[in-house]
Amino acid sequence: MHHTDPKMQECIENCLVCYRACLSTAMSDCLEAGGKHTEPDHFRLMMVCAEICRTSAHFMLIGTPHHRHVCSECAEICAECAADCERIGDMAECVDACQRCAESCRQMAA
Numbered sequence: 001m002h003h004t005d006p007k008m009q010e011c012i013e014n015c016l017v018c019y020r021a022c023l024s025t026a027m028s029d030c031l032e033a034g035g036k037h038t039e040p041d042h043f044r045l046m047m048v049c050a051e052i053c054r055t056s057a058h059f060m061l062i063g064t065p066h067h068r069h070v071c072s073e074c075a076e077i078c079a080e081c082a083a084d085c086e087r088i089g090d091m092a093e094c095v096d097a098c099q100r101c102a103e104s105c106r107q108m109a110a
Helices: 004-031 040-062 068-088 090-107
Strands: none
Touching: 004 040, 004 068, 004 090, 040 068, 040 090, 068 090
């Protein structure tokens, strides 16, 4: 079994937290709130963010060097999702999770 360095382990955790935050917020809070919370572009971005976070965590857990490419894209999408959730408002959990994940993934992509 390969050893995962602490920075990568932190990134995996941040990705999984962001995955859960985006998916659960979209499927509960956003659907219940409606309106701007369910605008197609916003809702789609939250689903894309959740999926790229899950995929990034998966690639790091597998131990493939390709995680750098996926983490680079993850950082970009998370930053976009954080900004959009901030624009919508009342989504602090998602904003925080996306910002933490974006920063971790930037480090993994470097």
